Amino acid sequence: MFPNSTLNDTQRSFSRRWFMKDCGLSLGSVALTTMLGKGAASASQVIANPQAPKAPHFPAKAKNVIFLYMGGAPSHLDLFDNKPELRRMDGTVPPPELLKGYQSAFIRPNNKLLGSKFEFKRYGNCGMEMADILPHIGSCADDISLIRSMQTDAFNHAPAQILMSTGSQQFGRPSLGSWVSYGLGSENQNLPSFVVMSSGTKGPSAGNSNWSSGFLPSVHDGVTFNSTGEPVLYLSNPKGITRKQQRDTIDAVNFFNDKRLKSVGDPEINSRLAAFEMAFRMQDVAPEVTDISLESEKTIEMYGAEPGKASFANNCLLARRLVERGVRFVELFHESWDQHGNLEKDLKKNCKDVDKACAALVKDLKQRGLLDETLIVWGGEFGRTPMVQGGNDGRDHHPNAFSMWMAGGGVKGGMELGKTDDLGFNAVEDKVHVHDLNATILHLLGFDHTKLTTRSQGRDFRLTDVHGNVVNKILV
Amino acid sequence: MNNNMPYDEFVIKQIAGDLLPNATQSDRIATGFLRNSMTNEEGGAKPEQFRIEGVFDRIDAIGKSMLGLTAQCAQCHTHKYDPLTHDEYYGMFAFLNGIEETSIAALTLEQQRATDKLFAEISAIDREITKKSSKVDTAYKKWQEEMLSLPRTKWQALELYQLGDSGQKYFPLPDKSIINMGYAATKGTESFTSSLEIPVVRSVRFEAMNDPYLPMLGPGRSTKGTAALGEFILLAGTDPAKLEDLKFTNPVASVNPPVTTLDPLRFPKNAKRDPDDRKTGPASFALDGDRKTAWTNERDPARNNEPAVLTLELAEPLKADAKLHFKYRLVQPHGGFNSDDNQTYNFGRVRISVAPTLPNTLDQMPPLVLEALLTDPKKRTTEQSARMFAHWRENNPKFAAETKQIESIYSKVPEPTWALVAAETAKSRETRLFDRGEQTHPKHLVKPHVPGFLHPLPEGDPESRLTFAKWIVDPASPVAARVMVNRIWQAYFGIGLLETSEDFGHQAAATSHPKLLDWLAVEFMESGWDMKRIHYLITTSATYRQSSLVSPALQDRDPKNRLLARASRFRVPAETVRDIQLVSSGLLNPQLGGRSVFPPAPRYLFERPVSYGPKTWLVEEDSQRYRRALYTFRFRSVPYPMLTTFDAPSGAISCVRRTLSTTPLQALVTLNEQVSLEAALGLAHRMLTDEGSLEQKLSRAFERCTSRTPDAEEVAALVSVYKANLTPDSEQAKLFKKTYNPVTLDLSAHPIEKLFAAATVARTLLNLDETITKN
Known part of the structure; x- marks a missing residue:
């Protein structure tokens, strides 16, 4: 323990007393209210905290976002966009006029068309059409807006991923989650406002640029959580250091910092004091938040989660726990969808890995009354070619058309938006560019996407650059 | 900094060190500044797209760090606030468009001295040989004559078209070689087709060639610029549907390294870096039917980056009464397990040729020796003469002892570092303005020129990157000096005299002490861009040596300390x-x-x-x-x-x-x-x-x-x-x-x-x- 008695003999000021007096927090245990983001922040914390909650431009439909980022780009043609004509033309060369000016990553103009090998079904009261390998997501059809007319500009993973994440193919811009954190602050002072998790066969190809704060302050960076082991980097006490010793060390540090604050008067020292306190609280809170074994067996089963293992299902359950505690933006990367080959086998596996958990997330949020204020976004960085790659069981990257779905947070249920042509090659009706998607997400959070800006390098930047139209047709 | 290089000289070297007369290794390495742009080695990436992205990035870096100009606005349109037009942006682009992203084998001063000493020892041994007796000289001259009298094989290169969609990309070059750019697989086979009118084929030649794109010029794409060929496989026939696997014999290569087991640190077969059973070695490894053994050009740091050649004879002459169709399989299974790391062992640039006759000694000598031999003796460089003599000595059993001694000296040559540098293309690229900054929408041609709001280029200077570099630090405008002293100030005080240190334009924040900034900039230039002096000037100033204690009143009035009434x-x-x-x-x-x-x-x-x-x-x-x-x-x-x-x-x-x-x-x-x-x-x-x-x-x-x-x-x-x-x-x-x-x-x-x-x-x-x- 910090040597209370000795210090009291020699000096008046003492960090623990200072802390209790000024911050009104009890030490040694963290109040549940604070943990859940409902605790009253003290004056010093508000000054110190760039993450204080902020109001958006207008009343929002959604308070939180869970972005299920299907990295690698799932095949719209095999999951969401049924194309009987493509099946009919299977094995033939695509019409040359279709390929005029078309740039592909791998395939060549003479690669033949490939019809989907999957059956499609109509789901829900709305009769939304999806592949039969997505029965669980299908069962949520009446809560979903499915967009079949997505478009992007890039046909390689890294540029396309960051285009979706940051609105630019060039690296270095702030990501969607960082913009949201910047615009809304955080409702929970013990946890970061933007949390990122990864599952699947590998990490996203654009790496941490997907959740970088770019030229926004780095406090808005996405913080990566692990679904197993230490949930946040450097969260655990050092080996051989007990919780009490850690507390005592922080008290000692605070004592010196406080003394320094009084002598030099720099308010930044106050920020440092607050940062150490939040760090300590995070050490207490985060392991509990990320411990999904605390959930009921029924809930765990619903997601298909397996406590102690790393999986997309675990991350979905964790995402719900984080959102419940006021984390604004949770992004789950599941980079597994780059089926240049093994399309049939890998799609089946991927759907098995994500279908149940995605649906559980929608249903669980709904039963807890959180779906209305939580926007779920599902999709990858682009679509896949109707043409085959590598034998008869693969598809190349394709930017001209792909599908995404959203649920909750102010979007319509049972909504199908947009159409592609008969081969699923080009979006032809109600086209939604990635910039439009981002504008819509910001809109649902209460922002005019043209007004959420930051000044850098001599000009104002925004997520949608000079583009973006809100997709009104899917809004409630 | 330690040597107090003047800042103008520093800038010139960063941007065009390679173009300075008698550029030193350091001058060339300085251009690494321009090489720090991003690359994309995804399977589907187009190298040309990322080359252009690289030029954009370089303008951005030069703009922010040297010109105090956020130039990137003008990539798409004339700058909204600052006097920089869309055309002027591409004028600067044109100066940088000739950059070839290349790399050199760099040595530290110590290594350079050691290498010089070893090379001197080798030369001394060769000189000793020639001094031994006049017979040596006679024999050497006779060999040269013999060589020159040999018939020249009529090689016909196959124009190779890549098949398949693996994501690796091979681009044809005018000399019918192909170059592998962008993504490099670490293990695998690429297939190519070709066809040729040739009545009979008796031999095949595989050339591994240099290219500025490759690490240390190649010919391979490993971090040492080396490569390994698992097996040589060529199919041919007059009916493209029925090509036959050709049987070869007598593989002879210009370089035949000793048998070596793959290093699990460089080419790990798995994440655990388990010991490997794959080997590299001499030419026979390309024809032993075993893909675990490969012919490599890698032997020692002094000679790893020389072009190499491998010739093979057909077991039976291939006669054709119609056009011959070929399928070439480039088998390269010797990289590591992880294609997202520097674990490739692929060839970077190769050329496959066929000939109606059997190869002779000329075809099998190291390409650089052949080039020396065919050079007019009066025009041969010292290096060429030495190279030729060394080759003769190596192949002469009389000097086996000397060759052995020399080989042991070569093994001591220190391993260089792979240094990324910029070089200028041999053939200049044309620059076109991109509509809205989109490289897919090129418009009119743009000649190299500089923004009109600054000083003009000196008349008569060539339109080169070096001219552009000199222009940046031309004291005719104080731009570079202002930007630099402001950044030094920023390092000491946390905030520059101009807060937006990347942007001195109309949208910049107000300068807190404009006269001071100008005075420092002039001081800096007039002192001969003396870096140490400017640091000294700032750190010994009364302003810098203040205490950082702050009263609530002052904190309130000037929270960011822009007035410098205290230390930051x-x-x-x-x-x-x-x-x-x-x-x-x-x-x-x-x-x-x-x-x-x-x-x-x-x-x-x-x-x-x-x-x-x-x-x-x-x-x-x-x-x-x-x-x-x-x-x-x-x-x-x-x-x-x-x-x-x-x-x-x-x-x-x-x-x-x-x-x-x-x-x-x-x-x-x-x-x-x-x-x-x-x-x-x-x-x-x-x-x-x-x-x-x-x-x-x-x-x-x-x-x-x-x-x-x-x-x-x-x-x-x-x-x-x-x-x-x-x-x-x-x-x-x-x-x-x-x-x-x-x-x-x-x-x-x-x-x-x-x-x-x-x-x-x-x-x-x-x-x-x-x-x-x-x-």
């Missing part, structure tokens, strides 16, 4: 945070220069699914672990977490001004991260080995961290922290010591209780705001 107080940059930990604890390894280092970091960050591909991060287990943070290896996609937490940018775009944040994650780093705790034990060790009373020892540790003497209250607090921690749970204390024992220190002499107590004090000190703040 700000948290040091990320790298300095780490350096302070290392210096205070005594762990710092002060070595200057050398390779990048890999300090401890959580393993999982470099593995899937956090990283896209597994990345190599072999943690240093000796004093390299404690090098200054600026030597930390940086992956842009997985930046070093400790540095990122303290606001170090990832390097995706150039950055002349960092954000400065105070976050809980920073506290977690200094409290719980491995090296921070090793530093705590290092500082504890220093405390315990210091002289004097406990108070004195702890005070000195305090000074080491804060550069300030603690007052009585602070000393008492440190003593009480120490005393309160003298009775730890001994198992826990031992675990702490075992986990964080610095790799360079033996701590066994200290009683565990004292060590733990001192380490607790050290952790407190290293976590203080004051320790990582410039006061």
Whole structure:
């Protein structure tokens, strides 16, 4: 323990007393209210905290976002966009006029068309059409807006991923989650406002640029959580250091910092004091938040989660726990969808890995009354070619058309938006560019996407650059 | 900085060092500044797209760091605020468009001296041979005549068209060779087709060629510019549907290295780096039907980057009464398991030729020797003559002893470093303005020119990158000087005299002391761009030497200290945070220069699914672990977490001004991260080995961290922290010591209780705001 008695003999000021007096927090245990983001922040914390909650431009439909980022780009043609004509033309060369000016990553103009090998079904009261390998997501059809007319500009993973994440193919811009954190602050002072998790066969190809704060302050960076082991980097006490010793060390540090604050008067020292306190609280809170074994067996089963293992299902359950505690933006990367080959086998596996958990997330949020204020976004960085790659069981990257779905947070249920042509090659009706998607997400959070800006390098930047139209047709 | 190179000279070298007359290795390496742009080696990436992205990035970096100009606006349209037109942007683009991204084999001064000495020894041996007797000279001349009298084989190169869609891309060059650019697979076979009118084929030639695109000019794409060929496979026939696998015999190569097992560090067959059963060696390995053995051109650093040739004879002549169709399979299974790392062992540029006759000695000699032989003796360079003589000597059994001796000297040549540099294309590229900045929408041609709002280019100078570099630091405009002195000011005061140090344009913040900025800029230029002097001038000024104490009134009036009525107080940059930990604890390894280092970091960050591909991060287990943070290896996609937490940018775009944040994650780093705790034990060790009373020892540790003497209250607090921690749970204390024992220190002499107590004090000190703040 910090040597209370000795210090009291020699000096008046003492960090623990200072802390209790000024911050009104009890030490040694963290109040549940604070943990859940409902605790009253003290004056010093508000000054110190760039993450204080902020109001958006207008009343929002959604308070939180869970972005299920299907990295690698799932095949719209095999999951969401049924194309009987493509099946009919299977094995033939695509019409040359279709390929005029078309740039592909791998395939060549003479690669033949490939019809989907999957059956499609109509789901829900709305009769939304999806592949039969997505029965669980299908069962949520009446809560979903499915967009079949997505478009992007890039046909390689890294540029396309960051285009979706940051609105630019060039690296270095702030990501969607960082913009949201910047615009809304955080409702929970013990946890970061933007949390990122990864599952699947590998990490996203654009790496941490997907959740970088770019030229926004780095406090808005996405913080990566692990679904197993230490949930946040450097969260655990050092080996051989007990919780009490850690507390005592922080008290000692605070004592010196406080003394320094009084002598030099720099308010930044106050920020440092607050940062150490939040760090300590995070050490207490985060392991509990990320411990999904605390959930009921029924809930765990619903997601298909397996406590102690790393999986997309675990991350979905964790995402719900984080959102419940006021984390604004949770992004789950599941980079597994780059089926240049093994399309049939890998799609089946991927759907098995994500279908149940995605649906559980929608249903669980709904039963807890959180779906209305939580926007779920599902999709990858682009679509896949109707043409085959590598034998008869693969598809190349394709930017001209792909599908995404959203649920909750102010979007319509049972909504199908947009159409592609008969081969699923080009979006032809109600086209939604990635910039439009981002504008819509910001809109649902209460922002005019043209007004959420930051000044850098001599000009104002925004997520949608000079583009973006809100997709009104899917809004409630 | 240490040599106080004038800043104008520095800028010229950064941008065009390679174009200076008699450019030195250092001059060329300086252009690495232009090579720090991003590349994309995804399977589907188009190299030309990323070359252009690279030029955009270079303009951005030069604009922000040297011209104080956020030029990138004008990539798409005429600058909205500053007098920079769309055309002028592409005028600057044109100066940089000729850049070829290449690399050189760089040697340190020490290595260069060692290499020179070894080469001198080799020359001496060869000179001795010629001095032995006049017969030697006669024999050598006779050999040359014999060689020149040999018939020249009529090789016909196959124009290769790549098949398949693996993502690796081979581009045809005018000489019918193909070059592999962008993504490089680490193991695999690529297929090509070709056809040719040729009545009979008796032999085939495989040439491995140099190219500026390849590491150290190639011919391979390994980090040493070398490559390995698993097997030579060529199919042919007159009916494209029925091609037959050709049978070959008598493989002869210009280079035949000894049999070597693959190094699991360079080409690991799995993440565990298990020992390998794949081998490389002489020409026969390309024709033994065993894909685990490969012919390689790699032998020693002095000769790894020479072009090489392999000839094969057909077992039976292939006669054709119609056009022959070919299918060539380039079999390269000798890379590592991870194509997202530098583990390829592929050839970069190759050419396949066929001939109606059998190959002779000329076809099988090293291409550079052949080139020397065919050069007019009067025009042969010394190097060419030496190369030719060496080849003759190597193939002459009489000099076997000398050759053996020379080979042993070659084996001592030090391994160079792969240094990324810029070079100028042999053939200049045309520059077109891109409509809305889109490279898919080129418009009219643009000649190299500079923005009209600044001084003009000197008349008569060539339209070269060197001219552009000189123009930037031409004292006719004070731009470069203003930008640089402002950035130096920013380093000392946290904020520049002009806060937006990347942007001096109309949208810039107001300058706090405009006359001072101008005066410093002029001083800087008039002193001959003397860097040390400008640093000295600023640091010895009364302004800089003020105290950082601030009254509430002043804090209120001038929170950011723009009026400089006090010294600025700000948290040091990320790298300095780490350096302070290392210096205070005594762990710092002060070595200057050398390779990048890999300090401890959580393993999982470099593995899937956090990283896209597994990345190599072999943690240093000796004093390299404690090098200054600026030597930390940086992956842009997985930046070093400790540095990122303290606001170090990832390097995706150039950055002349960092954000400065105070976050809980920073506290977690200094409290719980491995090296921070090793530093705590290092500082504890220093405390315990210091002289004097406990108070004195702890005070000195305090000074080491804060550069300030603690007052009585602070000393008492440190003593009480120490005393309160003298009775730890001994198992826990031992675990702490075992986990964080610095790799360079033996701590066994200290009683565990004292060590733990001192380490607790050290952790407190290293976590203080004051320790990582410039006061």
